[in-house]
Amino acid sequence: MTLNCHLRALCAHVPETVITNDDLAALVDTNDQWIVERTGIRRRHRLADTENASDLALAAARRCLEETALPARSLTHVLAATCTPDHLSPSIACILAGALDAGPVMAMDFGAACTGFIYGLSLGRAFLAQAPESRILFVCTEALTRRVNWQDRGTCVLFGDAAAACVLDSEGGEGSARVEDVLCQSDGTQRDLIVVGGGTACRYAPGDPVDDSFFISMRGRDTYKHAVRQMVQVCETLLARNGLTMDDVELFVPHQANIRIIEAVGSRLGVGAERVFVNLAEYGNTSSASIPLALAEARAAGRIRPGDRVLVTAFGAGLTWGAALLRF
Structure with a gap:
């Protein structure tokens, strides 16, 4: 049997606030040239004080559902990959499902750090193998600047905040990826x-x-x-x-x-x-x-x-x- 797992409507969201290398140079012993030569990074985005990782996820998820014209109530699963959740519990997936009014879907977070997107694809394929009619909202969301020590120049220059969302299903369609x-x-x-x-x-x-x-x-x-x-x-x-x-x-x-x-x-x-x-x-x-x-x-x-x-x-x-x- 051929396993069909398609990725639909990949949508990303980043916060508006931008931190440049020059901004970091005012906080820690570093400079633009040092950062660019060693990392290739010039800017990164930081969520507002009033935002959490779930807010970034919600923005990406709403855009994804709008692009697919899928109602939240048609979802069967909500999966969230993150190493910076709002809380240890409840999960971002549950917060997201509630905010979307998705109903009694299966919702869970999982942690694989930077490999979270790929691990999520593997999980999505497994769910679809078990139940091909599943429709999975999959989000990756991170608020890494909330876990950065701004006095450690070896790490504070590296990380930014962002979220992305897609739907995984067996049907695919125009613009999807298998x-x-x-x-x-x-x-x-x-x-x-x-x-x-x-x-x-x-x-x-x-x-x-x-x-x-x-x-x-x-x-x-x-x-x-x-x-x-x-x-x-x-x-x-x-x-x-x-x-x-x-x-x-x-x-x-x-x-x-x-x-x-x-x-x-x-x-x-x-x-x-x-x-x-x-x-x-x-x-x-x-x-x-x-x-x-x-x-x-x-x-x-x-x-x-x-x-x-x-x-x-x-x-x-x-x-x-x-x-x-x-x-x-």
């Missing part, structure tokens, strides 16, 4: 390389001040090595098991974390810069929202045409990594 294959992997022995704090391991009593364990920490050099190695490996494995090479891929959309990682992965896969989509300079690392935001921009810019095969890959805290093949 999820041809997905491969997700992890290595929990390297869990300390990237940590987003704020969970129950941060032991606070009422009135205690927040300490450094609340914020993002990352061992940059080790992360770089693992990211490049694992993204290359998972892409090669996914292509090989589908009888494909990079020559069969029209566009490569990697996780937008760092320009040096993107260039190293592209070089090792043998894909020219003209077939790699990069929007890192404008948004920074938006974790799970990174790839769907890039895909939405690539389509809007005409970089993805009907019939194109697109390879996406990501790497994140966990450690997690994965890749997916999409056919538009």
Whole structure:
């Protein structure tokens, strides 16, 4: 039996407030040249004090449902990938389902950090294999600036806030993309390389001040090595098991974390810069929202045409990594 999982109406949303490299230079010992040379990032977007990750998700989700002309009550599932939820509980998915008046859908969050979009595609395929009539609203939303230590120049320059939403179903339709294959992997022995704090391991009593364990920490050099190695490996494995090479891929959309990682992965896969989509300079690392935001921009810019095969890959805290093949 052929597994049909189609991605429809990929819509992104970013907050209006922009933080430039010069803005960061006023907060921490850094400058525009230093940031651009080491990361490729020039700007990033930050949610307002009155907004949360669920608000970004809701904006993207409403746009997605409007584009598909689907009523919220037609949904069967709401899935949310995030490592920066509003609360440990309730989930963003439940908050979103309630705000949309989606009714008694199955709603849940899951955490795979920057690999969240790819993990979500795998989950969506599994739900559709079980019940092909399912209609899944899938959102990736991150409020990473709420977990940034603005005194740590090694991490505060990297992250921005964003959300993206799509519908996964068996039907597809005009403008949709078929999820041809997905491969997700992890290595929990390297869990300390990237940590987003704020969970129950941060032991606070009422009135205690927040300490450094609340914020993002990352061992940059080790992360770089693992990211490049694992993204290359998972892409090669996914292509090989589908009888494909990079020559069969029209566009490569990697996780937008760092320009040096993107260039190293592209070089090792043998894909020219003209077939790699990069929007890192404008948004920074938006974790799970990174790839769907890039895909939405690539389509809007005409970089993805009907019939194109697109390879996406990501790497994140966990450690997690994965890749997916999409056919538009």
